[in-house]
């Protein structure tokens with residue numbers, strides 16, 4: 050009997066190893082939780098506007114507006130309707146967990162678990178779960194063509210398939226933008242990535258240039274091309290636009306796309322570094338470096354994104370190797386290793402481990 054009483058009195062909220070005691074009140078037959086100590090625990094602030102009965106719950110850019118006696122909530126200006134109202138009693142706000150838990154999730158990106166004697170709040174784990182593997186070109190667009198007529202579109206599809214099956218083996222969900230020889234617009238490739246909630250976008254290509262001696266691997270992330278070399282690769286990979294039926298989107302749209310990528314610039318650069326390192330190590334391919342260019346296919350992806358130029362198809366020796374299964378496989382395994390290394394580091398950093 051004593052034990053039950055103890056639990057009823059002591060309701061604890063915990064977050065990142067800190068605990069606060071929280072009052073729980075029964076209002077209209079439902080258990081309501083005092084918001085003030087939880088707000089303090091999260092480093093947020095609560096202000097009351099006496100006249101309107103409005104309650105402002107704020108942290109950084111986040112503003113949640115509650116109204117005493119109303120189930121309506123404004124979360125950064127967006128209205129939500131809950132099954133039970135917010136309650137103000139004396140100078141304190143009480144919320145039912147059916148309102149509190151979703152607000153923690155949508156507003157603060159926090160996960161809350163409620164038990165009989167308390168509530169535990171966690172940071173939402175950042176996890177790289179879905180990776181889009183984009184085999185460049187396809188269908189009427191062959192990409193680069195080697196001296197022996199080997200087509201870029203065929204080799205990169207083989208590499209992409211191996212990458213996808215190896216990632217799946219490692220427990221990473223993988224989406225291929227194409228799994229056969231078909232034409233897919235650049236716009237559709239990024240759409241596939243964004244609509245599938247992908248966390249990474251990796252586009253696989255083969256290089257080509259006039260000199261038949263040039264060989265090596267380079268990995269690009271999206272930014273403005275700085276050198277003539279970068280501009281040449283950018284122009285070649287972007288030239289697929291000529292195969293597309295529609296004009297590129299309006300200027301405004303491309304500005305928005307660019308903004309979407311700048312957010313992930315440093316992550317994309319880091320991913321490019323990992324992939325370059327593991328490909329060149331695996332198959333003793335010369336490293337030409339991490340480069341930057343403004344590839345259309347990388348624009349508009351709301352996630353870290355890179356474009357790999359694995360080897361030169363214009364070099365006869367490289368072309369010969371690119372026709373061998375073992376060589377293609379090693380390139381694919383290099384890409385997989387790079388993705389896995391990036392995933393481990395990124396998740397650690399994002400989850401403050």
Ligand SMILES: [Zn+2]
Pocket residue numbers: 185186192193201253254255286
């Ligand atoms: Zn290409």
